[in-house]
Amino acid sequence: MTELLNQLERVMPTEIKGRVARTVGMAIHVNGFPAPLGATAMIQRETGSPLFVEVVGIQENTTIVSPLGSTTGVRRGDQVRLVKTGRWIRVGDGLLGRVVNAFGEVIDGHPASTLNRRTDLDSPPPSAVNRPRISEILPTGVRVMDAMLTCGRGQRMGVFAGSGVGKSVLLGMMARYTGADVSVIALIGERGREVNEFIENELGEEGLKRSVVVVATSDEPAQVRVRAAMAATAIAESFRARGQHVLLLMDSLTRFAQAQREIGLAAGEPPATRGYPPSVFAALPKLVERAGCTKQGSITGFYSVLVEADDPQEPIADAVRGLLDGHTWLSRGLASRGHYPAVDVLESLSRLMPQITTPEHLAAARRIREILAAYRDHEDLISIGAYRPGANTTVDVAIAARDQINAFLQQAPEQNSGGQQGIAQLIQLANVCQLPTGVNPAVQAGAHQGVSATPRPTVATNQ
Ligand SMILES: Nc1ncnc2c1ncn2[C@@H]1O[C@H](COP(=O)(O)OP(=O)(O)O)[C@@H](O)[C@H]1O
Numbered sequence: 126m127t128e129l130l131n132q133l134e135r136v137m138p139t140e141i142k143g144r145v146a147r148t149v150g151m152a153i154h155v156n157g158f159p160a161p162l163g164a165t166a167m168i169q170r171e172t173g174s175p176l177f178v179e180v181v182g183i184q185e186n187t188t189i190v191s192p193l194g195s196t197t198g199v200r201r202g203d204q205v206r207l208v209k210t211g212r213w214i215r216v217g218d219g220l221l222g223r224v225v226n227a228f229g230e231v232i233d234g235h236p237a238s239t240l241n242r243r244t245d246l247d248s249p250p251p252s253a254v255n256r257p258r259i260s261e262i263l264p265t266g267v268r269v270m271d272a273m274l275t276c277g278r279g280q281r282m283g284v285f286a287g288s289g290v291g292k293s294v295l296l297g298m299m300a301r302y303t304g305a306d307v308s309v310i311a312l313i314g315e316r317g318r319e320v321n322e323f324i325e326n327e328l329g330e331e332g333l334k335r336s337v338v339v340v341a342t343s344d345e346p347a348q349v350r351v352r353a354a355m356a357a358t359a360i361a362e363s364f365r366a367r368g369q370h371v372l373l374l375m376d377s378l379t380r381f382a383q384a385q386r387e388i389g390l391a392a393g394e395p396p397a398t399r400g401y402p403p404s405v406f407a408a409l410p411k412l413v414e415r416a417g418c419t420k421q422g423s424i425t426g427f428y429s430v431l432v433e434a435d436d437p438q439e440p441i442a443d444a445v446r447g448l449l450d451g452h453t454w455l456s457r458g459l460a461s462r463g464h465y466p467a468v469d470v471l472e473s474l475s476r477l478m479p480q481i482t483t484p485e486h487l488a489a490a491r492r493i494r495e496i497l498a499a500y501r502d503h504e505d506l507i508s509i510g511a512y513r514p515g516a517n518t519t520v521d522v523a524i525a526a527r528d529q530i531n532a533f534l535q536q537a538p539e540q541n542s543g544g545q546q547g548i549a550q551l552i553q554l555a556n557v558c559q560l561p562t563g564v565n566p567a568v569q570a571g572a573h574q575g576v577s578a579t580p581r582p583t584v585a586t587n588q
């Protein structure tokens with residue numbers, strides 16, 4: 126079967142041909158080449174191997190193609206030939222535990238697996254009317270996420286963070302501990318060293334076993350980085366189509382957008398919002414809309430977004446926020462204090478949490494939020510010793526329960542909090558935090574996992 130498909134690929138080349146006319150930056154202009162947009166073509170270099178390219182633009186007499194490899198050795202007049210009009214990759218269970226490139230080819234040094242199905246890189250998203258409602262929780266094994274930012278199967282979340290605040294570690298923990306059947310991890314535009322570190326340290330052997338890692342490093346052409354994001358999505362779709370629940374982790378969506386910007390500008394598009402051409406803002410929803418539920422299975426997507434110099438109004442961050450069902454904000458301030466995962470709960474939100482959690486869980490999460498907010502609002506006073514105990518009941522509880530709450534929100538990378546267990550701990554913590562002023566919850570409950578506190582009604586009177 127695979128052999129047949131291989132042959133089919135070889136016989137597909139048609140008679141559409143053209144010649145290299147000139148290059149503009151990373152774009153190659155080809156004369157007399159009526160190939161359709163999205164098609165893959167091949168430039169026959171006089172020396173070296175042929176260069177694969179993708180059609181990205183059409184002007185009056187030229188077709189603009191974007192390279193899928195190094196352009197060294199391309200000459201004016203080189204022949205360009207259409208290879209295939211569709212974009213697809215091979216998929217199958219043989220991908221599990223493997224590291225592949227944007228073309229679905231294994232790059233982990235082990236022999237290739239047999240993959241006998243093909244899937245389109247450009248599949249349309251599940252149609253709006255056929256998307257079942259998101260109703261089940263997807264446990265991630267990261268306590269702060271499961272308890273405070275509960276996600277549903279099929280939900281799409283943004284992970285907003287600067288560099289070095291613990292994004293890779295967090296994504297690795299989710300991939301390892303998730304209750305999903307399969308994790309598909311797209312590493313887009315990272316440095317090669319970071320990729321190896323992620324696979325060896327953050328994901329580890331255990332995590333890799335039920336994951337597929339799709340990689341396009343920063344030194345690869347923009348077209349390849351864009352394709353890798355699509356390939357990862359297509360691989361996730363192929364598992365979903367077979368009834369599985371998939372966790373799709375994309376790091377980062379910003380690098381995908383930047384690659385799309387390079388392509389758009391090279392194809393002659395005008396820059397619009399802060400240097401980003403319109404095609405970028407068309408490509409983003411097209412990609413993230415493909416996650417979600419179908420009747421068969423689900424793709425829960427976590428897309429990381431880089432917020433450079435802590436500028437939340439950055440155009441990509443801004444556009445992505447509107448596309449997703451929630452966001453997790455990683456704070457540099459927390460990370461610098463050694464508070465990991467550095468999730469700033471008050472700045473983060475899972476929009477679907479109310480519809481998938483129990484009233485008890487939701488009320489407990491709201492209570493902890495309220496306490497965190499009270500502490501934040503009075504932090505300056507507290508830190509200089511100017512806060513007068515008794516002035517505000519919630520602040521009193523916040524001060525007394527500070528260590529317990531922080532211990533609850535933090536988690537070491539090698540620790541799996543278990544989805545349900547994290548929620549039970551949250552409810553217990555919220556109960557402890559209902560205590561009237563004057564009673565020190567730390568004394569009452571011992572550790573945050575302690576069981577000595579008497580459960581009290583979970584809905585706070587002041588909510
Ligand atoms: N849960 C955690 N527990 C302890 N340290 C962590 C945790 N998450 C991140 N770190 C620390 O933060 C560093 C940077 O994390 P990393 O995930 O590589 O950041 P990013 O991917 O955002 O650049 C790690 O090397 C580690 O020292």
Ligand SMILES: [Mg+2]
Pocket residue numbers: 289292293294319
């Ligand atoms: Mg990283």
